[in-house]
Amino acid sequence: MKLDRLIRIGVAAVIALLFVIAIAALLFVTESALNVWDRLVEGPKALLYGYVTVMAGLAAGAAWLIWRLVVRRKIPDARVSAETPLSRKDIRDRLAEAESAGVDVASAQAELQELAARQAAGTIHLCFFGEISTGKSSLIKALAPDADVVVDVVGGSTTDVRHYRWRSEAGHQIMLTDVPGTGGLEQALDDVAMQEAQRAHVVLFVCDGDLARQEAEAVAELSRLGKPVVIVLNKSDRFDLDEQAALLQRLLEHLDQAGGEIERDRVVAVSAGGESEVVQRSSDGTEATVGRQRPADIGVLVVAINRLLEDPGDIDARRDRAVFRLAADKLAEAENEYRTQRSEQIIRSATRKAVVGSLAAVSPGTDILIQGYVGTTMTQEMCKLYDAAPRDLDVEEFLNLSQSRVGRALPLSLAVAGNGLKAFPGVGTVAGGLVHAVAYGLIFDALGRSLVQTLSKHGRLVPEEAAREFEEGISEHIEAGVRRVARMALDEKADAD
Ligand SMILES: Nc1nc2c(ncn2[C@@H]2O[C@H](COP(=O)(O)OP(=O)(O)OP(=O)(O)O)[C@@H](O)[C@H]2O)c(=O)[nH]1
Ligand SMILES: [Mg+2]
Known part of the structure; x- marks a missing residue:
């Protein structure tokens, strides 16, 4: 009691002194x-x-x-730049940078090469795009009767991209491109079709009725990419004139909502014809099913294409921009792939160092090393991989926050490590040192994985959030990683022995 009073008087004296000073x-x-x-x-x-x-x-x-x-440096958000138009130089620079970092840029590069080849040939590409069985191939066959086009009653008859030569009234060299129908069973074919549409100058969006939601979305996506879109209502032989007029009005509204250009001939009703099966009865009474060509009526489509090409405007520049965007998307995909692989390597290397360090330590258990060299290096390498330039303070703060959570997670990690090791045949009685090594390895493994999650979500290191992610995911990560890390520790121990 006396002591307490003395301390209070002391503190009061210090306050008075500070006040005077x-x-x-x-x-x-x-x-x-x-x-x-x-x-x-x-x-x-x-x-x-x-x-x-x-x-x-x-x-x-x-x-x-x-x-x-x-104050934190603001790192430009990659998602914002996804909308801004790219130039040839932008995409070249990005490719060169990614390639030097070790990313496989082949597929993005192939897009630029294909573009260069098409520019050199000077042909105009018209892509027939639409849901399966709407009559894309039939339309191409009607336009270019000599072409060897596959048409089938069964949806999904076109499974690859084909180009057919054609000539417009004004003498333009034209390629009619047939692509797989969308909305089938294979999502990969939808992607093939969308990418080819992106490479074309003009998209002829073929439908055979009002647009379903996915079709309307595809029209919107194409318009966003800057594609001139013509909506072609095929199989109009199935509708009377009033129905046709109402459908054309609906389609025009769709195009308008999608932000497409509303000009003359942007929505047309045609009949590609195609084959119908009819039962033929011969004079002897026998019946046979034969294919009969329906009459084609595609005059308005030919007029629409010719009018569109009368004044092509900046059609080449728009096509180029869409291809640059496609190349950028492919590059982003390759970068993601690279990050996934490289982050796995970084995590493994840090985990191994933690395991080795712990095996070599004289008294394991005293030295959780998250804030040390291994944790710092892993965090910095991971941030660099995700183009997030962190301040040293952020790295330190993240590791400090994580360290305080490690104390709570260690007992669980030790228990999981002990069980995990027992699962390996021939390990026998598990030595304490080995269990600790696996437990430390698991903690680094979990730390690395939570870093990948936050960095891929935010594109930068937000210390509190990354540490929270670490805490929330730690038990799951520990369970998931135990076999791998136990194997690693056993190998390292065998090497050391
Ligand atoms: N009634 C009618 N049927 C048509 C018309 N055009 C095409 N068809 C039929 O529609 C079916 C599909 O035609 P395709 O040309 O193979 O359709 P597609 O869009 O190329 O189909 P996928 O390549 O599978 O996506 C065939 O049975 C055609 O005979 C048309 O104008 N009227
Ligand atoms: Mg087809």
Whole structure:
């Protein structure tokens, strides 16, 4: 009791002393400031202004330094740039940068090569795009009767991309492109079709009725990519004139909502014809099913294409931009792939170092090393992989926050490690050192995986969030990683022995 009172009196005395010092300091500073100010005011004006300028400069410099140190740097968000148009130079630069980092850029590069080949040939590509069995192949066959086009009653008859030569009235060299129908069983074929549409100058969007939701979305996507879209209502032989007129109106509304260009001939109704099966009865009474060609009526489509090409405008530049976007998407996919592989390597290497370090330690258990070299290197390498330039302070803060969570997770990690090791035949009694090594390895493994999750979600290191991710996912990661890490520790131990 006495001691407590003494401490209180002591603290009170210190406060009183600090108060006196603060007042004295304030008086002293005020006096010198006023002194300096008086002299400046009396002295030449140039000195006054010079002095004020220097003071303001110093204050601004200090503020800037504090800002740099404390406030987080804003890293441009990759998702924002997904909407901005790309130039040839942008995409070339990105490719070169990614390639030097070790990313496989072949498929993105192939897009640029295909574009160059098409530019050199100077042909205009018209892509027939639409759901399966809407009559894309039949339309191409009607336009270019000599072409060897596959048409089938069964949906999904076209499974690859084919080009057929054609010529417009104005003498343009044209390629009619047939692609697989969308909305079938294979999502991969939808992608093939969409990518080919992206490479074309104009998309002829073929449908055989009002647009379903997916079709409307595809029209919107194509318009967003800057594609001139013509909606072609095929099989119009199945509708009477009033129905046709109502459908054309609906389609025009779809195009308008999708942000497509509403010009003359952007929505047309045609009949590609195609084959129908009819039962033929011969004079002897026998019946046979034969295919009969329906009459084609595609005049309005030919007119629409010719009109569109009368004044092609910036059709080439728009096609180029869409291909650059396609190449950028393929590059992003390749980068993701690369990150997945590389992050796995980084995690493995850190986990191995933790295991080896722990096996070599004299008294395992005293040294959880998250804040040490291994944790720092792993965090920095991972951030670099995700183009997130972290401040050293952020790395430190993340590791500190994670370290405080490790204490809670260690018993679980040890238990899982012990069980995991027992599952290996021939290990026999599991030595404590080995269990600790596996437990530490598991913690690094979990740390690495939570880092990958936050970095791929936010594109930068947000210490509190990354640490929370670590805490929330740790038990799941520990369970998932135990076989791998136990194997690693056993191998390392065998090597050491
Ligand atoms: N009634 C009618 N049927 C048509 C018309 N055009 C095509 N068809 C029929 O529609 C079916 C599908 O024709 P395709 O040309 O193979 O359709 P597609 O869009 O190329 O089909 P996928 O390649 O499978 O996506 C065939 O049975 C055609 O005979 C048309 O104008 N009227
Ligand atoms: Mg087809």
